[in-house]
Amino acid sequence: MEIIFTSDELTEVARLKAQYPEPKAAIMPVLWMAQKKFGWLSEDVMKYVGEVMNLPHSHVLGVATFYTMYFKKPMGKYHVQVCTNVSCMLRGGEALYDHVSRTYGIRHNETTSDGLISLEEVECMGACGGAPMIAINETFHENVTASHVDSLLAALH
Numbered sequence: 001m002e003i004i005f006t007s008d009e010l011t012e013v014a015r016l017k018a019q020y021p022e023p024k025a026a027i028m029p030v031l032w033m034a035q036k037k038f039g040w041l042s043e044d045v046m047k048y049v050g051e052v053m054n055l056p057h058s059h060v061l062g063v064a065t066f067y068t069m070y071f072k073k074p075m076g077k078y079h080v081q082v083c084t085n086v087s088c089m090l091r092g093g094e095a096l097y098d099h100v101s102r103t104y105g106i107r108h109n110e111t112t113s114d115g116l117i118s119l120e121e122v123e124c125m126g127a128c129g130g131a132p133m134i135a136i137n138e139t140f141h142e143n144v145t146a147s148h149v150d151s152l153l154a155a156l157h
């Protein structure tokens, strides 16, 4: 895929920049846009974002590296995040993580060989009231059980 935003996407970049007193503060949503479009933030994607944002590559790299929500390597089409922080851990989050890991033969930040599923063990995602929770891409699922996870993931195949 060519690393380039469409004119609509560039309009969105301009709109985001205009929302901040300092346009460079829009780097985070623009990196997010780039990740959604290109799947992950390769060196080439980060260089392109730097050009679009008129920011040095070192700045883009620094932001992308600091925040774990930005993928620095290819991830699966479906990125499964399992929270094992305190509230979720107390309600079976670690067992859920182990279950997904065993089922797909992948561990933290690994992807199945078909590129479909990647797994990440995450800290609190702010949905403790529904512990244990997982997220599949941007959709949260709360009060999940192993069999619930199995049916959610089976539906992705």
Ligand code: FES
Binding pocket: 083, 084, 085, 086, 087, 088, 089, 123, 124, 125, 126, 127, 128, 131, 133
């Ligand atoms: S501890 Fe899991 S969402 Fe907060």
